[in-house]
Amino acid sequence: MRLDTISHQIGAVTFVLGILENGSTRALVTVADRTGGPIWPPRRNGVPAVDWQDGTLTVRLEPEERRAIGYATDATPADPPLAIASVDAGIGPPADDRPHVTGANEVPAMESTPTGVVRALGDPRPPRPRGPHRSAGDAGDGSGQTPGRPVRPDRACQRIALAEALAEASDLEDAATHVAAAGGLEGVRQLAAEVRADQDQLRRLAEHARTLADRAGAVDVPVAAVDRLS
Amino acid sequence: MILAVAGGKGGVGTSTVAYNIGAELDAVVVDADLAMTGRPTGPGPDLTDVLAGRADPVDAVRTDGPVRVLPGGRSLAAARSTRPRSLVDAVSTVETAHDRVVVDCPSGLGSIVGLGLLAADACVPVTTPSPVAVADASPVVALARELDAGLARVALSRAGPDPPRQAVRLALGAPTVPIPASTAVRTAMRHGHPVSTTEPGSAPAEAFETLAAGIQHSCRSL
Numbered sequence: 001m002r003l004d005t006i007s008h009q010i011g012a013v014t015f016v017l018g019i020l021e022n023g024s025t026r027a028l029v030t031v032a033d034r035t036g037g038p039i040w041p042p043r044r045n046g047v048p049a050v051d052w053q054d055g056t057l058t059v060r061l062e063p064e065e066r067r068a069i070g071y072a073t074d075a076t077p078a079d080p081p082l083a084i085a086s087v088d089a090g091i092g093p094p095a096d097d098r099p100h101v102t103g104a105n106e107v108p109a110m111e112s113t114p115t116g117v118v119r120a121l122g123d124p125r126p127p128r129p130r131g132p133h134r135s136a137g138d139a140g141d142g143s144g145q146t147p148g149r150p151v152r153p154d155r156a157c158q159r160i161a162l163a164e165a166l167a168e169a170s171d172l173e174d175a176a177t178h179v180a181a182a183g184g185l186e187g188v189r190q191l192a193a194e195v196r197a198d199q200d201q202l203r204r205l206a207e208h209a210r211t212l213a214d215r216a217g218a219v220d221v222p223v224a225a226v227d228r229l230s
Numbered sequence: 231m232i233l234a235v236a237g238g239k240g241g242v243g244t245s246t247v248a249y250n251i252g253a254e255l256d257a258v259v260v261d262a263d264l265a266m267t268g269r270p271t272g273p274g275p276d277l278t279d280v281l282a283g284r285a286d287p288v289d290a291v292r293t294d295g296p297v298r299v300l301p302g303g304r305s306l307a308a309a310r311s312t313r314p315r316s317l318v319d320a321v322s323t324v325e326t327a328h329d330r331v332v333v334d335c336p337s338g339l340g341s342i343v344g345l346g347l348l349a350a351d352a353c354v355p356v357t358t359p360s361p362v363a364v365a366d367a368s369p370v371v372a373l374a375r376e377l378d379a380g381l382a383r384v385a386l387s388r389a390g391p392d393p394p395r396q397a398v399r400l401a402l403g404a405p406t407v408p409i410p411a412s413t414a415v416r417t418a419m420r421h422g423h424p425v426s427t428t429e430p431g432s433a434p435a436e437a438f439e440t441l442a443a444g445i446q447h448s449c450r451s452l
Contacts, residue, residue: 028396043380051405060400107339107372114315117344117377124314124341126265126306170313 037075234350239366240337248334253424254442257330261302278303281312
């Protein structure tokens with residue numbers, strides 16, 4: 001392992017450059033700043049691009065690899081400004097002794113805008129409950145709104161909620177999400193018909209419920225009489 | 231300053247790290263979970279109300295606890311009514327009012343994590359020493375890079391006596407601060423307190439202090 005260094009002072013700031021040159025085996029090398037001042041490494045987006053810690057930097061070098069290391073400090077130049085602190089030669093490849101990381105491959109390219117992020121990573125909202133409108137062919141399995149069948153309020157509630165969401169969609173993307181949830185354009189047409197049918201049946205159901213409630217209120221169960229007879 | 235804390239893998243202690251960093255930095259912690267927040271909250275608007283346009287983000291910040299928090303959502307129905315893209319503006323609005331914000335991102339690599347990172351100036355990935363957790367944190371780091379949220383520090387949670395600090399640092403590419411495994415941290419979190427108030431001077435309290443100092447060092451120029 002070889003390290004060549006140069007330093008250059010401009011005003012109160014010293015710029016240090018080191019070139020590490022590795023031998024024939026993979027190595028983990030730690031270099032240490034000798035100026036004793038604060039380390040100002042290159043920054044990317046405002047945060048250090050290189051991970052110095054306590055005046056040292058550790059890098060992994062492949063066989064024969066050369067690596068440049070640069071930073072600035074307000075200390076006066078030392079000779080040398082940078083030195084090798086330790087070399088761990090002959091280390092294994094990353095997959096052998098440390099977590100193997102392939103994360104970058106899992107992240108799609110995206111535009112750095114909220115819409116770009118949602119487009120690339122998907123709608124984060126939980127899906128709507130699966131309703132009968134999702135498939136035009138499932139009307140016979142008990143989940144669809146078939147003419148003549150008694151309406152199920154929970155199913156109707158799902159259909160109406162989706163219809164409302166569609167009606168209130170504030171932009172194209174929202175609308176597209178709800179159209180997809182309805183099963184496409186055909187699904188939306190079917191949804192419209194089912195919601196109209198829901199309205200009629202729910203009103204009839206409400207009327208029936210009101211009548212039943214009135215009967216329930218009018219009846220007086222003769223508990224005491226039955227008790228005496230038993 | 232807006233800092234996103236994200237773990238990739240669930241159950242690695244992301245919320246605990248976010249909450250304790252929030253305490254150290256005197257920041258508002260935005261719980262960016264739309265539906266499954268595990269943090270207890272009282273009545274009042276939460277993030278789903280903010281993202282649905284029903285509440286102002288600043289009004290939704292709870293200031294009565296040891297750490298200021300904008301609570302996450304607790305109902306799937308409420309989550310469905312939101313406009314997630316408005317998270318970026320909401321977080322910026324909270325920053326304008328409170329100066330420092332920590333976004334506690336949910337697990338996975340979904341849009342909310344992306345939106346949190348998009349809003350953030352810097353990111354703290356959280357992982358345990360488990361290689362699986364480190365591998366799951368890796369795409370978060372890649373996403374942070376894609377969205378220009380610089381890596382401030384890596385939080386190595388539930389660290390044992392000899393944490394693989396160097397390996398994690400090499401794998402994820404940022405200085406790594408181990409947070410020792412501790413029942414004190416879990417107990418404090420369960421009662422809604424940072425460990426620095428329940429066990430001041432303890433090893434985990436000092437670790438969070440070190441982590442926060444490192445983050446501030448990284449973000450000094452922001």
